[in-house]
Amino acid sequence: MMLIRPVRLGDVADILLLSGKTGIGLTSLPKDEAHLRRRIERSIATWNGHLDRSEQGYLFVLEDVSQQKVVGVSALEVAVGLSEPWYNFRLGTLVHASKSLNIYKPVPTLFLSNDHTGYSELCTLFLDPDYRHSRNGQLLSKVRFLFMAAFRDRFSPKVIAEMRGVSDDNGHSPFWDSLGQHFFGMEFAEADRLTGMGQKSFIAELMPKHPLYTDLLSPQARAVIGEVHPQTAPARSLLETEGLRYQGYVDIFDAGPTLEGEVDQLRAVKESQLIPATIASRESSQEDAFYLVANEKYADFRAALVMGPADIEHLTLDPHTAETLGIASGAAIRVVPLFPQSGQSVITRQLSQASEL
Known part of the structure; x- marks a missing residue:
């Protein structure tokens, strides 16, 4: 994990x-x-x-x-x-112009x-x-x-x-x-x-x-x-x-x-939701999506990726994940889909190596 x-x-x-x-x-x-x-x-x-x-x-x-x-x-x-x-x-622009010579030249600059x-x-x-x-x-x-x-x-x-x-x-x-x-x-x-x-x-x-x-x-x-x-x-x-x-x-x-x-x-800020944690084992499905899940503990913040159904309200955490994240049943967890809902497969391929900034 x-x-x-x-x-x-x-x-x-x-x-x-x-x-x-x-x-x-x-x-x-x-x-x-x-x-x-x-x-x-x-x-x-x-x-x-x-x-x-x-x-x-x-x-x-x-x-x-x-x-x-x-x-x-x-x-x-x-x-x-x-x-x-x-x-x-x-990046900016300075304009050098001469009316008498009929010259108007925008010049790119760095400020x-x-x-x-x-x-x-x-x-x-x-x-x-x-x-x-x-x-x-x-x-x-x-x-x-x-x-x-x-x-x-x-x-x-x-x-x-x-x-x-x-x-x-x-x-x-x-x-x-x-x-x-x-x-x-x-x-x-x-x-x-x-x-x-x-x-x-x-x-x-x-x-x-x-x-x-x-x-x-x-x-x-x-x-x-x-x-x-x-x-x-x-x-x-x-x-x-x-x-x-x-x-x-x-x-x-x-x-x-x-x-x-x-x-x-x-x-990810706009779409994140607070939901009560449900802890239970479940079988994965081909329709599952990836979610970023975190507890709401400031000093003991924990987060991980979790797979779950398209309906975010039916998301469950397996007992091991919940324990690792320090989340008890019914506790508030913050959840957001890992990717925007449109074009997820394209984004997944494009970002598979995102690793440096």
């Missing part, structure tokens, strides 16, 4: 192993034990109510219960940019922006490559929507997700090579590492504040603006099926897109 739960200090060794598999570009999960330990401690302090809103962040783990092993992580930041500036580029300050953030999604099957990626990603739906007052009205941009296996980013390296004087991998460790002040110190003309970038750099790394494409599709959209904001290092949306309008 695969279980979603809050992170624990004892998970640091497993998460360190996971961080070694991420490669370059996933800045929020660096391979640094001290940093990961601090991240875990911050998450625990958030759940315990010991941090200001500007410092709060939740880290979830996906545990293979039979192996007692953490095989994936995902996270939620409550409000970004309140303690450290939050930077990205906003350094803090527009998403205060938004909640979906982040730090990574699944062990050996577990990229059986809808584990969807569970790991979408459980965050269920948590926001259950504890709505703890999050901002709007949420963002920064997607990993295009870079190769050697850590070369076309966008960075054409733009960032001229201002930062370091390799992309090093800048990536520093931001992942929370060292972001150098961005404000070194990045130009005036608009940048994209026409001056290399063709390779222009081509990747707003594009995602191939390993991140399924994660982008998953978030877009839930209602997040690209609105013209990109990462300042690799130009990966930022998706955004209103929390209350996200599919």
Whole structure:
């Protein structure tokens, strides 16, 4: 059985192993034990109510219960940019015009922006490559929507997700090579590492504040603006099926897109329901659908995938699942279909490898 739960200090060794598999570009999960330990401690302090809103962040783990092993992580930041500036580029347009020469030329630009300050953030999604099957990626990603739906007052009205941009296996980013390296004087991998460790002040110190003309970038750099790394494409599709959209904001290092949306309008938030738990054994059916099911316990949150009939009110939990989730008969559980009801088979195939953000 695969279980979603809050992170624990004892998970640091497993998460360190996971961080070694991420490669370059996933800045929020660096391979640094001290940093990961601090991240875990911050998450625990958030759940315990010991941090200001500007410092709060939740880290979830996906545990293979039979192996007692953490095989994936995902996270939620409550409000970004309140303690450290939050930077990205906003795509814009400047018009160069001369009436006497009869020239009117719109020019695409990049503006350094803090527009998403205060938004909640979906982040730090990574699944062990050996577990990229059986809808584990969807569970790991979408459980965050269920948590926001259950504890709505703890999050901002709007949420963002920064997607990993295009870079190769050697850590070369076309966008960075054409733009960032001229201002930062370091390799992309090093800048990536520093931001992942929370060292972001150098961005404000070194990045130009005036608009940048994209026409001056290399063709390779222009081509990747707003594009995602191939390993991140399924994660982008998953978030877009839930209602997040690209609105013209990109990462300042690799130009990966930022998706955004209103929390209350996200599919899994709107469609989630509270129903009383029914605990009983049942035979599976070919007509069964997948449901994301969670208890309503803030400090002892648990979630898993459950198969059940199309009528959500007839959903039952087998005794083992109920016990693992800490759910008693008749207790309130939050349930949502794993996929939108239309086009489920197509979405299932498209998102089978969603595993990284």
